[in-house]
Amino acid sequence: MKYKSLVSISDYTKGEYLRILELAGEFEKNPIKDILKNKIVATLFFEPSTRTRLSFESAVSRLGGKIIGFSDSTSSSVSKGETLNDTIKIVSNYCDLIIMRHPLEGSAKYASEVASVPVINAGDGANQHPTQTLLDLYSIKKTQGTLENLNIFLVGDLKYGRTVHSLLMALSCFNTTFYFISPPELKMPDEYKFHLDKLKLKYHEIRDLTDIIDAADIIYMTRVQKERFLDPIEYEKTKNAFVLRNLMLKNTKPNMRVLHPLPRVNEISEDVDSSEKAYYFTQALNGVYVRQAIIASILGLK
Amino acid sequence: MKDKKQLQVNAIKDGTVIDHIPSKNLFKVISILSLDRIDTPITFGTNLESKRLGSKAIVKIADVFFLEEEINKIALVAPEAKLNIIRDYEVVEKKEVKVPDIIVGIAKCVNPMCITNNEPVKTKFYVVSKKEVTLKCHYCERIMDQEHLKII
Numbered sequence: 534m535k536y537k538s539l540v541s542i543s544d545y546t547k548g549e550y551l552r553i554l555e556l557a558g559e560f561e562k563n564p565i566k567d568i569l570k571n572k573i574v575a576t577l578f579f580e581p582s583t584r585t586r587l588s589f590e591s592a593v594s595r596l597g598g599k600i601i602g603f604s605d606s607t608s609s610s611v612s613k614g615e616t617l618n619d620t621i622k623i624v625s626n627y628c629d630l631i632i633m634r635h636p637l638e639g640s641a642k643y644a645s646e647v648a649s650v651p652v653i654n655a656g657d658g659a660n661q662h663p664t665q666t667l668l669d670l671y672s673i674k675k676t677q678g679t680l681e682n683l684n685i686f687l688v689g690d691l692k693y694g695r696t697v698h699s700l701l702m703a704l705s706c707f708n709t710t711f712y713f714i715s716p717p718e719l720k721m722p723d724e725y726k727f728h729l730d731k732l733k734l735k736y737h738e739i740r741d742l743t744d745i746i747d748a749a750d751i752i753y754m755t756r757v758q759k760e761r762f763l764d765p766i767e768y769e770k771t772k773n774a775f776v777l778r779n780l781m782l783k784n785t786k787p788n789m790r791v792l793h794p795l796p797r798v799n800e801i802s803e804d805v806d807s808s809e810k811a812y813y814f815t816q817a818l819n820g821v822y823v824r825q826a827i828i829a830s831i832l833g834l835k
Numbered sequence: 836m837k838d839k840k841q842l843q844v845n846a847i848k849d850g851t852v853i854d855h856i857p858s859k860n861l862f863k864v865i866s867i868l869s870l871d872r873i874d875t876p877i878t879f880g881t882n883l884e885s886k887r888l889g890s891k892a893i894v895k896i897a898d899v900f901f902l903e904e905e906i907n908k909i910a911l912v913a914p915e916a917k918l919n920i921i922r923d924y925e926v927v928e929k930k931e932v933k934v935p936d937i938i939v940g941i942a943k944c945v946n947p948m949c950i951t952n953n954e955p956v957k958t959k960f961y962v963v964s965k966k967e968v969t970l971k972c973h974y975c976e977r978i979m980d981q982e983h984l985k986i987i
Contacts, residue, residue: 541976617954640976658948660975724890724978 535833538645540817542663542699547706556673556826556835557819560595564822568834569598575628576602577620579611579635584795585655589664590819592824597787601628623771625649630832636802651831659695664827665794666699668820673704673751675819676790676812679749680707682717684748688714689755689775689800691721696794697755701725712745716771719761742775747784752777754793754813755802772799792816804813847931850875850897852919853909858882860893860912863986867908867941868901875899887915903930908941910934911968912986934965943985949975958987 537544545553560566574593578586586604593600606612611620617635622643624631633644634655641654642663656662674680685704687697691713701711701721705728711722713736720738729736739745746752757775762768776799777791790812793801797813805811829835844976856864858881864870870877875898885891894897900920909916938960944951951958951974959973968981 617950618956636948637950637953637975638946638977639944639972640954642974643950643954643956658951658975830939 536651537830537831538641538648538654539827539831540641540645540652540654540657541661542666542703544663549671550667550703552708553667553823553826553830554674556830557667557671557822558675558821560825560829561819564595564825566595566825567597568829569596569832572598572630572832573628574598574600574630574632574828575624576600576604577604577624577631577633577635577742578602578604579633579640581605582634582656584817585634585662585665588651588820589655589824591821592828596825599830602632617644620748621648621652625748630828647808653827653831659693661699662695663699664820664824665696666703667827668816668823669696669700669753669792669794671823672790672792672812672816677750677788680704680709681751682708682710683712684712686712686714686742686746686749686752687721687755688689688742688752688777689757690761691715691720691755692719693758693761694755697721697753698725700753702728705729705732705734712749713738714742714775715739716757716775718767718771719757742777743781744747746781747786747835749785749789752789752791754791754797756796756798756800776800776802777805778802779808782808782810785810807810846878847876847895847897847921847926849922850895850899850900852859852921853894853896853913854891854917854919855885855888855915856892856894856909856913857888857915858890861894863912864892864894864909864916867912867986868905870894870896874897884902903933904935906930907933907935908938911938911942912983914968926981934962934968936962938962938970943987944972944977945979945983945985946972946975946977949977951975 576589590600625648630651631648632653632655633641636658638658638660641657645652654661691697757772759768789810791810793813861881877896879894881892883891916932918930919926940957943959950956960970963969963971971978
C-alpha cells in the first residue's frame, strides 16, 4: 500500500481492507499521534464538499500534518483555464500527498498518473469515493464484530448511488447476502447483479422494506433524489415507501444498525435518531479514524 | 464467386488486402489505419454483396504490411475482417483481426462527465467482452457496448 494511490475501491484487496480497518481501530483508541509532523498534505477540492474535506483535514491535523489547498475551484488557477494535468504537477512539488475531490469522473485516476506523490480520491463525480466505502466497512465491522456472512439491506437510490455500488463491490469478498430495496426506476444495475451471480452470492430485490426488515444486520439508507424522477407525481408516490421510521425498528435484531452516508433529507425520520440502532452520526466520526489509517498507510508511516 | 474474389486479390503484386469490412465502417478503417496518409496505390470497393455482412467493403493496399498490433485496432469497427498478405501475386498468409485487451486512443468515452471528454487526456479502455465488444473506461470506469462506441 505504501506510496500507492487510492483511487478506486478495487485498488485494494480484501487483506488490504482488513489492514486499514485494523489500523483505524488503533487510531480510534489513540486518535492523536504525531506521525505526520514534517509532512504537508494538499486538499484540492475542485467542487465544494465541506463534510468530506473537514473529515480529511481533521484526520491530517490529528496526525500532526500541515494542510495546504483550496475548497472550491473558483479560488484557484483552474478558473483561469489551467488543465488538471498542470495543477496536479505543480501541487505535487509542494506536498507529500494529494487528497482530491473533482466533479469529473476518472479525474482522480488521471491525477494519480501525472502526480509525483500519491493521490487519495475524495470523490470523482458519480464514479468512486473509496474512503467512504472503507469507513462504511469499518462501521459495519465495529457494530457487528465481523464482516462475514451478514444480511445487508441497501435502501433507496440503488441505480445512481455510487456509495452503494462501491460498498457492494467491497462486501462481495465477505459472503454477504444482499437485500435491494428501491423504487423500480432506481433498481440496482444489472452489472452489479451479474457480479454477485458470478461469485454465487445471494441477493433479493424487494419493493417494501417492512415485511423483511427483521432479517437485517445492517440497513444502509441512501437519499432518493427528486431530480432522478421524470414525473414529480411518481416521486411523491414512491418517496414515502423508503422512509425509515422508529416504529419499523421494533422487532429488528438487537445487533442491527442503521447506516447512511449523509446528508439525509427525509429518508430517515428524525424519531430514529434517538434509537440505539441509529449509527449514522458515529459512522461519520469513524470516517476520521479510517482516513487517518489510509493516510498513514499510504505514506508508509504505519 | 470464389474465382472472382481470387482475381481481385491477385490484382496487387505485394501488399495487404483487408476483406469483410462492414460497408458503413469503411471510412473508419481508413482513418484508424491512417490510409489517407499512405502514398502507395490503394483501391477500395464498398457496398459489395456479402452473405455474412449483408454489405461489405474491401481495401487493397499495395506494398504495405501491417504490424499485428496496428491491424488489431480495426477490430472495434470491423471485427470480422480478414487479411490476405500478398507477395508476388500470391496469398502467402491469411489473418483474422483480434480484438486487443487494451485499446488506447481510438475510441471515445460515452460518458460526457468523463475526464477524457473534458481535458486533453488520451483515452484508454479495457476490453471486458470480445464477442460483442464491450469496453470499460480506464478513467471513469463506465462500461459501453458496441452500439455506443465512437471512434475518434
